[in-house]
Every structure is written in C-alpha cells, then in structure tokens.
Amino acid sequence: MTSRAAQYARYGGPEVLEIVEREDPQPGPGQVRLAVRAAGVNPADWKLRTGAFNPGDDAPERPVVPGFDVAGTVEALGEGVTTLAEGDEVLGGTRGGAQAERALADADALVAKPAALSWEVAGSLATVVSTAYRVLERLGVSPGQVLLVHGASGGVGIVATQVALARGITVIGSAGERHQDDVRALGATPVVHGDGLVDGVRAVTDRVDAVFDAAGRGSLADLVALAGGPDRVVTIAHPDAAEHGVEFSSGGGVDGALAEFVGQLAAGTFRAPEVVVYPLEEVGKAQEDNRTGAVSGKLVVIP
Numbered sequence: 001m002t003s004r005a006a007q008y009a010r011y012g013g014p015e016v017l018e019i020v021e022r023e024d025p026q027p028g029p030g031q032v033r034l035a036v037r038a039a040g041v042n043p044a045d046w047k048l049r050t051g052a053f054n055p056g057d058d059a060p061e062r063p064v065v066p067g068f069d070v071a072g073t074v075e076a077l078g079e080g081v082t083t084l085a086e087g088d089e090v091l092g093g094t095r096g097g098a099q100a101e102r103a104l105a106d107a108d109a110l111v112a113k114p115a116a117l118s119w120e121v122a123g124s125l126a127t128v129v130s131t132a133y134r135v136l137e138r139l140g141v142s143p144g145q146v147l148l149v150h151g152a153s154g155g156v157g158i159v160a161t162q163v164a165l166a167r168g169i170t171v172i173g174s175a176g177e178r179h180q181d182d183v184r185a186l187g188a189t190p191v192v193h194g195d196g197l198v199d200g201v202r203a204v205t206d207r208v209d210a211v212f213d214a215a216g217r218g219s220l221a222d223l224v225a226l227a228g229g230p231d232r233v234v235t236i237a238h239p240d241a242a243e244h245g246v247e248f249s250s251g252g253g254v255d256g257a258l259a260e261f262v263g264q265l266a267a268g269t270f271r272a273p274e275v276v277v278y279p280l281e282e283v284g285k286a287q288e289d290n291r292t293g294a295v296s297g298k299l300v301v302i303p
C-alpha cells in the first residue's frame with residue numbers, strides 16, 4: 001500500500017517540501033503504524049529543514065518526512081507490542097515523520113486519546129508537554145515560590161504555566177502585547193517581553209526564584225539578573241546559553257507527563273493551546289507561519 005507524505009530531499013526554505021506518494025512505513029519491534037489524523041508543527045521542523053542543525057551540508061542523507069507530534073489510529077503492530085491494539089485512538093510523539101498520512105511511533109511514546117479531546121488538539125501536544133514537564137523538573141521549583149515563564153504565550157509556555165500554577169507555584173508570564181490577556185486567563189501575572197522586561201517584572205514582584213526561558217529570544221542577561229544568577233535559569237532555545245552559564249535543556253521527557261496533562265485537559269482543568277489547522281498540502285505554509293510567528297497558537301497539519 002502507498003500513502004502521501006510531506007518530504008524534503010535537500011535543506012532550504014518551505015519550497016523544498018513536496019507531497020510524495022510512498023510505500024507505507026512498516027513498524028519495527030516496539031513500534032506501531034498510525035493512520036495519522038493530525039500532526040503538530042514545531043520550530044524543530046523548520047530548523048531541521050533549513051539545515052540549521054547541519055551546517056555545511058546541502059542535503060540530508062536520505063529524504064526526510066518532518067513532524068514529531070502525532071494523533072491517529074493504530075493500524076499495524078510491530079513485534080512485541082502488547083499495550084496497544086489495532087483501532088486504538090492515540091496521541092504522542094514520533095521520532096519524525098508525522099506529517100504524512102501514515103507514520104510510525106514507539107508504542108511506549110503514545111497514550112490513549114480521550115474522546116473529549118479533538119484530533120487537532122491531540123496532535124499538537126507531545127513536544128510541548130514533554131519539554132515543559134522536563135524543564136520544570138530541572139528547575140525544581142516548590143509550591144509558594146515565584147517562577148518567571150519567559151514566553152508564557154507560546155506552546156511550551158502555556159503548558160509550563162498551567163502545570164506550575166497547579167503545583168501551587170506563582171507564575172509571572174512574559175508575552176507580547178497581544179497575548180497579555182491570554183497569559184492572565186491562564187492564571188499568571190502577565191508582563192511584556194522586550195526592553196522593559198526587567199522593570200515590568202520588578203513592578204509586579206520583588207522576588208523571582210527561577211526562570212523558565214521558553215522563548216529563547218530577548219536578553220538572557222535580563223533573565224539571569226531577574227533570577228539572581230545563571231543557576232536558577234533553564235533555557236530550551238537561547239543561543240547565548242553557554243556564554244551566560246545557563247543550562248540548555250533539550251530532549252527527553254518525564255514519565256507519565258503526557259498522560260497527566262491529557263487527563264487534565266479532558267477533565268477541563270487545563271486549557272489546550274489554540275490550534276490552527278492546515279491541510280497536508282500546505283505544510284510549507286504551516287512551517288513558515290510557525291517560523292515567522294505570523295499565526296498564533298499551535299499549528300497542526302491534517303493529512
């Protein structure tokens with residue numbers, strides 16, 4: 001059987017993406033094949049596609065199907081998979097290749113999709129949830145302490161803000177002017193990012209115990225100053241991390257995080273990020289809108 005997938009064979013702008021008809025991928029041991037219902041778009045998709053992680057190379061070793069986050073129906077089981085069955089509705093992370101009609105995922109990276117959750121929201125969650133929980137664990141913030149989430153209006157920031165608040169942590173959330181009300185609606189105190197960040201934060205609190213840099217932009221020196229030292233700051237994207245002695249966190253999740261967050265969403269305790277849907281044919285536009293920030297919310301591709 002064949003099915004459609006987004007694919008690029010050389011690094012570059014959105015124009016290198018094409019929709020191809022290819023043989024369905026076959027699940028290896030521990031994997032399942034999903035009929036994809038929705039695949040999230042993350043900055044990692046276009047950072048990889050532009051070759052930013054492979055300086056000096058013009059092309060990947062073999063064509064790449066982008067996309068890490070997925071929601072779909074289990075269609076085929078690889079050897080040794082006992083926790084899932086054909087027809088199960090699931091969401092979670094892939095090792096890449098989600099922006100397609102069919103994709104492979106490790107069975108243990110998937111959780112059941114509650115009926116209350118739309119496919120679009122389900123497909124948008126894996127990366128932001130695993131990242132948010134991982135960094136909160138690294139920071140080790142306690143109930144009653146004050147956390148600055150820099151980029152509280154972004155995909156990772158929205159998750160981190162809500163999880164921290166639910167743990168009894170006070171959250172100051174930085175965002176652009178247009179997202180101040182969104183951050184307030186999550187239950188955090190909003191401040192505007194940019195040149196006035198330090199004064200803005202100090203106007204609302206005289207204490208910041210830790211900083212989660214979920215934006216990776218703006219002045220890292222400002223974040224270090226607000227936290228009172230680099231050891232209380234963790235970034236997921238700032239290029240100046242090493243220069244400032246700040247921990248850069250990448251990869252890996254926290255056991256149970258996705259199931260917990262999904263459970264809270266289904267119960268109505270947490271809010272999902274807003275999703276904006278693109279057909280698979282517009283995957284290049286979706287990645288580009290994510291790169292430029294032209295469209296707010298979590299962008300999702302539907303095959």
Ligand SMILES: NC(=O)c1ccc[n+]([C@@H]2O[C@H](COP(=O)([O-])OP(=O)(O)OC[C@H]3O[C@@H](n4cnc5c(N)ncnc54)[C@H](OP(=O)(O)O)[C@@H]3O)[C@@H](O)[C@H]2O)c1
Nearest residue numbers: 043151153154155156176179193215217218236237250251
């Ligand atoms: N290391 C990892 O494991 C990992 C995992 C996931 C993501 N990331 C990286 O983390 C970053 C955020 O990911 P995301 O999916 O949450 O992205 P996103 O949804 O696009 O959110 C970006 C956030 O950055 C804020 N922002 C934009 N311009 C800014 C500026 N000049 N100064 C300060 N803040 C600014 C945005 O605020 P407004 O829109 O309100 O202006 C928004 O809150 C990306 O660079 C991504 O590649 C890393």
